[in-house]
Amino acid sequence: MDMNLVLNHVDLYYGKEQALTNVSLQLHSPRVYALIGRNGSGKTTLLSLIANYRKHSSGQITLNGEPLFENSRQTRHVQFLFQRNFDEYYESGEELLQTAEELIDTFDIEAARRIASRFGLDLSIPMKKQSTGRRSMFQAVRGLASRAPVTIFDEAYTGMDAPSREIFYEEILKEQENHPRLIIMSTHLISEMEHLFDEVIMLDQGRVLLADDYENVISKGMTITGESSLVEKFTAELHVVKTRQLGGTKSVVIFQQVDQNFLQEAKELGLDVGRVTLQDIFTSMTKGGELHEEQ
Numbered sequence: 001m002d003m004n005l006v007l008n009h010v011d012l013y014y015g016k017e018q019a020l021t022n023v024s025l026q027l028h029s030p031r032v033y034a035l036i037g038r039n040g041s042g043k044t045t046l047l048s049l050i051a052n053y054r055k056h057s058s059g060q061i062t063l064n065g066e067p068l069f070e071n072s073r074q075t076r077h078v079q080f081l082f083q084r085n086f087d088e089y090y091e092s093g094e095e096l097l098q099t100a101e102e103l104i105d106t107f108d109i110e111a112a113r114r115i116a117s118r119f120g121l122d123l124s125i126p127m128k129k130q131s132t133g134r135r136s137m138f139q140a141v142r143g144l145a146s147r148a149p150v151t152i153f154d155e156a157y158t159g160m161d162a163p164s165r166e167i168f169y170e171e172i173l174k175e176q177e178n179h180p181r182l183i184i185m186s187t188h189l190i191s192e193m194e195h196l197f198d199e200v201i202m203l204d205q206g207r208v209l210l211a212d213d214y215e216n217v218i219s220k221g222m223t224i225t226g227e228s229s230l231v232e233k234f235t236a237e238l239h240v241v242k243t244r245q246l247g248g249t250k251s252v253v254i255f256q257q258v259d260q261n262f263l264q265e266a267k268e269l270g271l272d273v274g275r276v277t278l279q280d281i282f283t284s285m286t287k288g289g290e291l292h293e294e295q
């Protein structure tokens with residue numbers, strides 16, 4: 001089922017504090033969206049609006065052309081998985097999966113049991129007795145097996161060890177191949193999860209700093225290194241997001257689409273042009289403002 005989620009000039013206030021400002025986004029299936037941003041940038045707030053956990057203060061949020069808030073015809077498409085505290089849950093994982101099967105039309109309990117078994121997650125134990133990482137595994141299982149057309153994972157890996165996270169990523173890719181949908185994942189583990197993403201949304205202090213196709217984002221970022229004055233001259237008109245000075249050598253990160261002529265010219269001048277990762281772009285653009293100087 002095709003999903004089309006649109007946010008149009010959305011603001012969110014907590015009392016007098018503005019957590020989201022003028023957020024406009026268009027998301028659609030089948031895509032995996034990375035939602036990245038520094039602590040307190042508004043990721044969970046944004047996800048909680050999409051998941052109908054709270055109402056936006058102004059603007060519009062629609063799913064498939066209909067206002068989303070308290071609209072059960074559309075909200076039933078959305079599942080939100082976050083680091084839930086299961087301290088009061090005496091039910092076992094299996095019992096909670098059976099409840100999910102009753103409540104969620106698309107839920108596949110056999111898939112849930114299979115993925116739980118891959119994690120080595122014992123579903124017979126009361127959830128309150130599970131460790132933090134295993135509670136996260138359970139949320140991952142529930143989200144993946146929900147097959148919800150809009151599935152949201154808010155830092156779903158919290159507490160999971162590296163092998164378990166690897167299983168989670170493999171299952172995301174498998175699910176997306178067999179049951180494609182709109183998945184949104186907020187994360188701080190950018191390098192580790194980069195291979196999962198089709199799209200990138202970057203928040204900074206409640207505003208959208210960037211929303212683009214992953215390949216576009218990566219193709220815009222590059223480093224240019226060489227003799228200081230040469231680098232300065234060459235990049236004077238470019239969108240420089242980070243500068244690093246090492247003696248007489250300067251290295252800058254630019255974030256801008258450039259053409260082959262540009263690369264050729266850099267080569268002829270003896271400048272070194274290198275690729276950067278999404279994590280590099282993210283830290284360059286958000287570490288203490290857009291332009292970051294390092295000595």
Ligand SMILES: Nc1ncnc2c1ncn2[C@@H]1O[C@H](COP(=O)(O)OP(=O)(O)OP(=O)(O)O)[C@@H](O)[C@H]1O
Pocket residue numbers: 014017019037038039040041042043044045046
């Ligand atoms: N329930 C709340 N009441 C008041 N302010 C809140 C509430 N929840 C979040 N905030 C504030 O809103 C802003 C955004 O918080 P949010 O939790 O959405 O950020 P985040 O990007 O998810 O952060 P993190 O990466 O640390 O989880 C922060 O300034 C936070 O203090």
